[in-house]
Amino acid sequence: MDMEVKKQRFGSKFIKNFWRELEKDNLALLATILLIVLFLFIIIGQIFVPTDIGTMSNILSANLPPLTNGHILGTTNSGADFVLTLIASASNSLIIGFGVAILITIISVTFGMIIGYFGGWIDWIAMRLIDFWLVMPLLMILAIIFSTAKGLSIWSLILILAVLSWPPNVRLIRTLTLSEVNRDYVQAAKISGTPWYKILFTGIFPNISSTVISDFALTLAGSIGIETSLTYLGFGLKHGTSSLGTMLTVLSGSSASSVYTQWWLWIPVTLVLIILTFGIVVLGQVARRAIDQRQSVS
């Protein structure tokens, strides 16, 4: 009973702080509104998206220009409605982004805090491995793995991306943990015999949570970026699963002038991609300030 009251108070305080931050920052407010509209559009749009949108081929109505036969933005080269394809692609990209970001956050918080807390040889080995991995060309390695796999499902894509791109996040959490470990409250908890996992998750974690939130947002936007970049080059998702990147692939192969005359093929996709990634990063910064009031702009 007591716990519930406390939790609720924290939640409402967060929302209040969040709202106050938005009122101070017009750009963040705009980004939030655009992002909410986009999310609603994608979620409600799901109802109208046919399940076979990726695999259908309707040559008779392919490549229609906008505003013909009731297709607001025309049709794709397989004859599917462009707006519906865009909704399906955006939701696929979002699922991939959230999947990767959630996995990476879980990995980085767990390992980063353990490495930072215990230090010693575990820390040494982990840091050498992470430093080594950070200089490796991640994008090229991912492109090779994706191209040898010849088309992946969304879930295997999420898994590969998460497994190969956690090192910078773990390093960040480790650094944060290191700066907390020597604080008095941790020392006091250690001396009074609190088990290490309790110190980590009830003591240190709340103190680094504001950075975890903004890091989550950055990772989310970054994962969407990596996924769309690679699928744009034509590596990654299997045929029939579209993402914002595969929708832009149409342009790299076709004759270059069509890029400019057929604006509807790329401007809407580009706008959705910009709003998504930029909005997520801005929102992450606002959430960080709302949790950590010391960083709030006055």
Place this chain on the structure above:
Amino acid sequence: MWRTILRRVLIMIPQLILVSILIFMLAQLMPGDPFYGSLNPNSDPATIARMRHAAGLDLPWYQQYVKWVGNVLHGDLGTSYVVNKGWTVTRIIGQRIWPTLSMGIIAAVLTYVLSISQALLAARNENKIIDRILIVWNTMTSAVPSFVFYFVMMVLFVYIIPIFPSSGTGIDDTQSFTTNFFSNLRYAFLPALTIALFSTNSIFQYLRSNLLDQQAQDYVRTARAKGVQIKDVFRKHILRNAFLPIASGIGYSITGILGGAIFAETVFGYPGLGALFVQALSGRDYTVITALMLLQGVLALLGGLLSDIISAWVDPRVRVK
């Protein structure tokens, strides 16, 4: 100083071995073998087996690895089977490396010029409208995948306002060096400028907060109290201190040349190493892919080495005793 460099070079040896093992593993992961491209349904299985045996592909993996490393050390990277059929990989890379290098160098210089000037402008006008705009701009360019912006730039400056050529490198073997140089400049400038324009974020954020930190230091207050003009304090003290950490990043811009080129070259149709990588990957030309990965791995290690040397050179505190 020399001991620092020596120590750092020695660290590179295990790193290089790790990189080569990693690349060898990736190469083994790729289905098929180097003869994959030269086969047809009528190939005689016995001939294939003989070719495989001659190339040592029936050996256990560790012997293959040693053989591969030996070949690489002798400059033998194999033969391309798809992109330029029959050419040695060294010849292809030798031809393609110049456009990428010229674009990469222009891009790196422009990135530094743009991000440093943006950071100076923002730090001198802290919390004013120009500062806010620059922060938002840099947040946006780092959040949105860069190929989207490349696209917009290409449409703008190749089709809508046609001041730059659309595709190619402007390099032709029949032309003299100077003609090649200037014609390549015309082709390389737009991709290079575009890369620079949208990759200012990390240097900008870092330098801006460094400048603001330094402005709040005691020595600035002392200088101001003595009556030194703020612009002199800025030029002589703040800038020097704030630039130190930035200088070490120069090494890493070498690392980024090839990786950054992949998207720019693909979007702008500029046939350098980045475009070669995509071409080889789509055509499954494994010898070329392996060679490019190796090149990138070596570049990454060299970039790290250069960065560490520069930071030890500009900041004596970093040097090991």
